[in-house]
Amino acid sequence: MCGILxxxxxxxxxxxxxxxxxxxxxxxxxxxxxxxxEQSGVMHMxxxxxxxxxxxxxxxxxxxxxxxxxxxxxxxxAGSASSLAEAQPFYVNSPFGIVLAHNGNLTNHKELKEAMYxxxxxxxxxxxxxxxxLNVFAYELQKRAIGFALKPDTIFDAIAAVHRRVKGxxxxxxxxxxxxxxxxxxxxGIRPLVLGEHETxxxxxxxxASESVALDTIGFKMVRDVAPGEAxxxxxxxxxxxxxxxxxxxxxxxxxxxxxxxxxDSVMDGISVYQARLNMGDNLAEKIRRELPExxxxxxxxxxxTSRASALQLANHLGLPYREGxxxxxxxxxxxxxxxxxxxxKSVRQKLNAIGVEFKGRNVLLVDDSIVRGTTSKEIVxxxxxxxxxxxxxxxxxxxxRFPHVYGIDMPTRAELIATxxxxxxxxxxxxxxxVFYQDLDALVQAVGDASQGSITVFETSCFSGExxxxxxDAAYLDEMENxxxxxxxxxxxxxSRVLDMNVGVAEQNLI
Numbered sequence: 001m002c003g004i005l006x007x008x009x010x011x012x013x014x015x016x017x018x019x020x021x022x023x024x025x026x027x028x029x030x031x032x033x034x035x036x037x038e039q040s041g042v043m044h045m046x047x048x049x050x051x052x053x054x055x056x057x058x059x060x061x062x063x064x065x066x067x068x069x070x071x072x073x074x075x076x077x078a079g080s081a082s083s084l085a086e087a088q089p090f091y092v093n094s095p096f097g098i099v100l101a102h103n104g105n106l107t108n109h110k111e112l113k114e115a116m117y118x119x120x121x122x123x124x125x126x127x128x129x130x131x132x133x134l135n136v137f138a139y140e141l142q143k144r145a146i147g148f149a150l151k152p153d154t155i156f157d158a159i160a161a162v163h164r165r166v167k168g169x170x171x172x173x174x175x176x177x178x179x180x181x182x183x184x185x186x187x188x189g190i191r192p193l194v195l196g197e198h199e200t201x202x203x204x205x206x207x208x209a210s211e212s213v214a215l216d217t218i219g220f221k222m223v224r225d226v227a228p229g230e231a232x233x234x235x236x237x238x239x240x241x242x243x244x245x246x247x248x249x250x251x252x253x254x255x256x257x258x259x260x261x262x263x264x265d266s267v268m269d270g271i272s273v274y275q276a277r278l279n280m281g282d283n284l285a286e287k288i289r290r291e292l293p294e295x296x297x298x299x300x301x302x303x304x305x306t307s308r309a310s311a312l313q314l315a316n317h318l319g320l321p322y323r324e325g326x327x328x329x330x331x332x333x334x335x336x337x338x339x340x341x342x343x344x345x346k347s348v349r350q351k352l353n354a355i356g357v358e359f360k361g362r363n364v365l366l367v368d369d370s371i372v373r374g375t376t377s378k379e380i381v382x383x384x385x386x387x388x389x390x391x392x393x394x395x396x397x398x399x400x401x402r403f404p405h406v407y408g409i410d411m412p413t414r415a416e417l418i419a420t421x422x423x424x425x426x427x428x429x430x431x432x433x434x435x436v437f438y439q440d441l442d443a444l445v446q447a448v449g450d451a452s453q454g455s456i457t458v459f460e461t462s463c464f465s466g467e468x469x470x471x472x473x474d475a476a477y478l479d480e481m482e483n484x485x486x487x488x489x490x491x492x493x494x495x496x497s498r499v500l501d502m503n504v505g506v507a508e509q510n511l512i
Contacts, residue, residue, distance in 0.1 A: 001027050001028060001075060001103065001261050001408050001409055001410075002027055002028045002072060002073060002074045002075065002088070002101075002102070002103040002104075002210075002408070003021065003024030003025070003026075003027035003028055003072070003073040003103065003209075003210045003211070003214075004024075004070070004071070004072055004101045004102070004103045004171060004172070004173050004193075004208075004209065004210050005017055005020040005021060005024065005070065005071040005072070005173065005207070005208070005209045005210070005214055006069070006070045006071075006101075006173035006174075006175075006181050006183055006207065006208045006209075007020070007068065007069055007070075007181075007205070007206070007207045008067070008068045008180065008181050008205060008206045008207075008234045008235075008236070008238055009067050009068070009198075009205040010067060010200050010202040010203060010205055010238070011067060012036075012065065012066065012067060013036055013066065013067055013068060013069040014034070014036055014061050014064040014065070014069065015061070016069075016207075016218055017034050017036070017064075017069050017070070017071040018034070018052065018056055018061065018071075019217065019218045020071060020207070020209060020214040020217070020218055021034070021052045021071045021072075021073055022052050022053070023213050023214050023217045023263075024073055024209065024210055024211065024213075024214055025051060025052055025073055026261070026263060027073055027075075027103075027210060027211075027261060028073040028074045028075035029050075029051055029073070029075060030049065030050075030074050030075045030087075031047065031048065031049045031050065031055070031072075031073070031074040031084065031086075031087035031088070032047065032048065032050070032051070032052045032055040032056070032071070032072065032073050032074070032087070033045065033046065033047025033048070033055075033071065033072050033074075033087050033088050033089050033101070034046055034047070034056070034064055034069060034070070034071045034072075034089075035064075035069060035070055035071075035089045035091070035099040035175060036064040036065060036066035036068065036069035037066045037068045037069065037175050037177060037178075037236075038065055038066040038067075039066075039067070039178075039236055040178070041097065041177040041178030042066075042177075043066075043091075043097060043099060043175065043177055044063055044064050044065055044066065045089065045091065045099065046060045046063065046064060047072075047084070047087040047088065047089070048084060048087065049084050049087065052073065067236075068175060068180065068181055068236060069175070070089055070099065070100075070101050070173045070174065070175055070181070071101070072087075072088040072089055072101035072102075074086070074087060074088055075410065085125075085126050085128075086126050086127065086128040086130075086131075088100075088101045088102065088128075088130055089101040089174075090128070090130055090131045090134045091134075092122075092134060092135060092138045094138065094142065095138065095141055095142040095145055096141075096145075096148075096150065096176050096177050096178065096179065097176070097177030097178075098134065098137065098138050098141075098174055098175065098176055098177070099174060099175050100130065100133065100134040100137065100172060100173070100174040101130070101172070101173050101174070102129075102130035102133055102134075102170055102171070102172050103170070103171045103172075103191050103210055103408065104168060104169035104170040104171060104186065104190065104191040104407060104408040105129060105168050105169055105170075105406060105407050105408040106129040106132065106133060106166055106167065106168040106169075106170065107167045107168035107406055107407075107468075107470055107472050107473055107477070108166065108167040108168065108472060109129035109132055109168075112129075112132045112133075112136060112165065112166065113132050115165075116132065116135050116136070116139075120135070120136075120139045122135045122138070122139055129168075133162075133166060133170060133172065134174070136162055136165055136166060137158060137159070137162050137172075137174065140157075140158040140159075140161040140162055140165075141154070141155065141158040141176075143158075143161075144157050144158055150176065150179050152233050152241040152243075153243075155176070155179075155182060155231070155233050156231055156233070156241075156243040156245050159182070159184050159231040159245045160245040160246065162184075163186075163187055163229060163245055163246040163247075166186075167470050167472050168186065168190075168406070168407060168470060169186055169188070169190035169191045169254070169407035169408050169460075169470075170185070170186045170190075170191060171183075171184075171185050171186070171191040171192065171193040171210065171226075172184050172185070173208055178236070179235065179236065180233060180234050180235040180236050180239075181206070181208075181232075181233070181234045182231065182232070182233050183195075183208040183226060183231070183232045184226070184229075184230065184231035184232070184245065185226045185227070185228055185229065185230060186228065186229070186246075187228050187229040187246035187247075187248070187249040187250070188228055188249075188250060188251070188252045188253075188460065188469055188470070189225075189227070189228030189229075189249075189250075189251045189252065189253050189269065190252065190253060190254050190407050190408075190460050190469075191210075191254065191407070191408060192210055192211060192225070192253065192254075192257060192262070192268040192269065193208060193209070193210065193225065193226040194208065194209055194210075194211065194212050194215065194222060194224070194225050194226065194267075194268065195207070195208050195222075195223045195224055195225070195226055195232065196208075196209070196212075196215035196220035196221055196222050196223055197220060197221055197223050198219055198220045198221065203238050204238055204240075205220070205238070206234050206238070206240065207220045208226065208232065211262055211263060211266040211268060212266045212267045212268065213263045213265050213266045216265070222267065225268065225269050225270070227244065227249065227251070228246070228249045228250065228251045228252075229244055229245055229246025229247075229249030230242060230243070230244050230245065230246075230249075231243055231245045251269065251456060252458050252459060252460050252469050253268070253269050253271075253456065253459060253460060254407060254408075254409075254459070254460045255444065255445065255448055255459035255460060255461050255464075256370075256398075256405065256409060256463060257273075258271065258273050258276040258277070258448050258451075259280075259369050259370055259397060259398045259444070260306055260369045260370055260398075261409075264277060264306075264308075264309055269452065269456060270452050270453070270455055270456070271448060271451045271452045271456065272451055274309055275451040276447055276448045276451040277306075277307075277309035277310045277313075277369075277397065278309050278310070278312075278313045279313075279446075279447035279448070279450050279451055280309075280310045280313075280397040280398075280439060280443075280444065280447045280448075281309065281310035281311065281312065281313030281314040281315075281316075281317065281367075281397065282313055282314070282317050282447070283439060283440075283443040283444070283446065283447050284310065284314055284367075284395055284396075284397055284437065284439050284443070285313070285314040285317035285318050286317070286443075287437060287438075287439065287440065287443070288314070288318065288365075288395060288437050289318065291435075291437060292393075292435070292437075295318070295320075296363050296391070297318075297320055297363050297364070297365045297393065298320075298321070298362040298363045298364065299320065299321045299322075299323050299325075299358065299362055299363075299364050299365070300314060300315035300318075300320050300321065300322050300323070300364075300365045300367060301322075301323055301324070301325035301326070301358060301359075301364055301365070301366055301367070301384075302322075302324070302326075302366075302367050302368075303326065303352075303366060303367065303368040303369075303376075303380060304324075304326055304328045304352070305328065306368075306369040307367050307368050307369045307397060310367060310369065310397040311367035314367060314395070320365070323358045324355070324358070325354060325355050325358040325359060325364070325366075325384070325387075326352045326353065326354055326355065326380075326383075327352070327353045327354075327355060328351060328352055329350060329351050329352070329353075348375070348376050348379040348380065349379065349383075352380065352383065353383075354383045354384060354386070354387040355387075356387045356388060358387075359384050359387035359388050359389040360387065360388030360389070361388060361389075361390060362388075362389055362390060363389070363390050363391040363392075363393070364384055364389045364391070364392055364393070365393045365394075365395055366380060366381070366384060366392060366393065366394050366395065366433075367395045367396075367397065368380075368394070368395070368396055368397070369396070369397050369398060370396055370397065370398035370401060371394075371396045371398075371400070371401065371418060371419065371427070371431070371436075371438075372401050372416075372417065372418070373416050373417065373418055374418030374427070374430055374431050377394060377418075377431045377433075378430070378431040378432055381394060381431050381432045381433050382432060385432070391434045392432075392433050392434055393433060393434055393435050393436075393437065394428070394431060394433040394435070394436050394437070395436075395437040395438075396436070396437070396438045396439060397439055397444075398438070398439055398444060398464070399438050399439050399440060399441045399444055399464040400419035400424075400427075400438050400464065401417050401419055401463050401464060402414075402417060402419045402420050402463075402464070402466065403417075403420075403462055403463050403464070403465070403466040403478075404417075404462075404463070404478055404481065404482070405462060405463040406462070406468065406473055406477075406478075406481065407460065407462070407470075409463070413482045413485060414478075414482070415482075418430060418431070424436050424437075424438065441461060441464050441465060444461075444464075445457070445459055445461065
């Protein structure tokens with residue numbers, strides 16, 4: 001999962017992009033990058049590994065000149081390397097000069113890369129599917145461009161061709177040097193993308209982002225979501241164009257955004273993430289009431305931060321006390337997206353510490369947003385017992401995760417998923433809990449659908465159901481993906497010795 005941002009403004013955009021990326025930091029802490037463009041077409045790029053505040057220093061920000069720009073925060077998905085080579089945005093100089101940032105995962109990445117070499121004569125330098133996506137777009141644009149006359153319909157025709165060639169989940173922002181900002185979303189709308197605007201004396205400024213919270217915090221007003229299959233083109237001087245570029249586009253957004261990834265203060269596809277999580281708490285409470293009628297629970301305690309809304313509503317629904325039982329160290333990254341099982345396990349104790357008075361002598365119900373690998377859950381249960389809890393029940397606001405997620409979330413192998421091949425009792429034993437309670441899938445769909453006022457009833461739920469909506473994912477695909485992930489040869493082998501800072505406009509590269 002990644003966060004993307006694109007801005008067309010009347011004043012320099014470097015600070016807007018930096019501020020927007022800061023509030024999208026929860027979507028990835030592996031790397032960050034910004035590209036800005038001047039009216040002349042000169043583009044400036046800086047990207048690096050780490051958090052936004054660490055990647056961008058004052059000297060870097062001063063070099064990011066121009067009134068149009070895109071930004072990206074990244075974490076590595078299945079089989080990809082945690083190296084600077086795969087930090088985004090990516091750049092190609094033909095045609096026109098294009099930079100692109102992408103959130104999602106292409107399920108036909110391998111085939112696209114082979115086609116680029118064989119047929120399109122374009123070189124892909126990394127294992128990143130985002131670089132492949134950029135080259136597909138560049139190639140389709142080059143086929144349709146007549147000289148240097150690039151019209152909106154030409155761009156939209158190229159994006160329509162991208163939709164026909166590319167499969168998977170993708171929300172994209174790109175800059176075409178000297179022309180403007182492009183943004184588009186996959187035909188199923190799996191990954192989110194929202195549009196905002198800001199009125200100034202000089203005219204309207206536009207911003208597209210992964211979540212509405214990025215608009216709110218920098219003074220932009222939410223206009224609408226980018227529709228599935230839709231493309232936007234905003235010129236350097238702020239002229240706005242849009243077109244539906246996909247056949248049979250249907251909104252089927254990823255439900256895991258609302259379970260875990262998105263900030264609770266975001267609204268995506270008309271769904272309040274906070275309201276969806278409240279609804280999850282109500283539905284989960286009803287299941288616990290059915291399965292634990294004696295209700296020998298003294299207190300409900302959330303696992304901070306994502307589960308707070310669900311846990312609070314669950315406690316209210318059951319008439320139980322709600323308490324904060326864990327203190328979180330906010331300077332440790334999200335353990336779910338940390339690469340490596342050993343790193344995740346070690347970081348749990350660094351990230352959370354139990355408040356003993358809330359556990360000693362009590363039967364506690366711990367509530368988390370989901371249970372994926374079980375590493376974090378087991379450590380948390382052990383912490384509760386060490387703090388003196390009599391019984392420890394564990395509730396998940398999401399159903400059991402039993403299948404790989406191939407659309408941009410790092411939970412790829414069935415062997416890593418604690419729910420694969422285990423029932424609830426076996427999972428409880430595995431994480432040392434007295435019992436485990438999972439949300440039912442239909443209850444989760446209802447919870448998020450109700451938050452949309454009934455406008456969305458179908459969601460991408462593959463990690464729970466094993467049903468992959470793009471139609472190109474089968475058992476053989478999953479086996480191959482898991483084998484690639486397990487193989488050390490699947491990692492990017494450049495050791496991270498890539499461009500750290502690059503002024504694209506004059507083709508200046510500083511190689512480390």
